[in-house]
Amino acid sequence: MTVILVLLTLLAFIVLDALLTRQKASQPAARPQPRPLPGVLQPSYVEGFLVPEALHYHPGHSWLLRERKHVVRVGADEFAAALAGQMAKVELPKPGQWLRQGQKAWTFYRNGEKAEMVSPIEGEVLEVNPEVLAEPSLIREDPYGRGWLVTVYVPDEENTARNLLPTKLVRDWMRDAVERLYARQPQLAGAVAADGGRPADDVFAALPDVSWRELTREFFLS
Structure with missing residues (x-):
């Protein structure tokens, strides 16, 4: 009787272990979280706009960070974010979609208008x-x-890098963009926040007579 009880107990443990193993296997693997951006820890500003040195930039005001081999994280730089301002909606490409460098990839919506970035x-x-x-x-x-x-x-990181801004030109490029914006719309100088010359987070709010779509199209190269 004792032997039977021991065998039944052992069998119960084996079945329980098998069930737990199957349950773990059926759960999706945890997706790695994006790591912090190192450039933000060492801020670098150009005409009041944050331009982290650890990132790579495209002339259309997007940035990218190499996460690992062949994988990059992408976003809009602070200049683009300030131009986009108070967006009602963002439309992003879907997973699996193929992006072509320099072609329209995502869209910002504001007050019934849209601005596209490449x-x-x-x-x-x-x-x-x-x-x-x-x-x-x-x-x-x-x-x-x-x-x-x-x-x-x-897949082809080398060719992609050729069409990004050289690191040594990034500061001059951003300075030129800000100067062009202020030259076109001098009243934007008053849209700069008072805290150390930082730009307001919605510079377009100071431009009631300017087309948001035209302004973003010029700087986003879209």
Whole structure:
């Protein structure tokens, strides 16, 4: 009788272990969280706009960070975020969609108008940021952190890099963009926030007579 009881107990443990193993196997693997952007820890500003040095930039005012081999995270830089301002909605490409460098990739909506931005790289979308879809204001509040847009698999990193801004030219490029914006709309100088010359997070709010779509199209190269 004792032997039978021991065998039944052992069998029960084996069955329980098998069930737990199957349950763990059926659960999806946890998706790695995007790592913090190192450039934000060492801020670098150009004409009041944050331009982290650890990132790579496209002339259409998007940035990218290499997460690992062939995988990059992408977003809009602070200049683009300030121009986009108070967005009502953000439309991102879907996972599996192929992006072509320099072609339209995502769209910002505001007051019935839309502004499109081009992709800084060529590759397949792996993931989109669900937080930004639910809360577009994150792009203005934290463009290099929680406001990231997509992660992309880039098979040809070398060719992609050739069409990005050389690191040594990034500061001059951003300075030129800000100067062109202020030259076109001098009243924007008054839209700069008082706290150390930082730009307001919605510069377009100071331009009631300017077409938001035309302004963003010029700087976003779309």
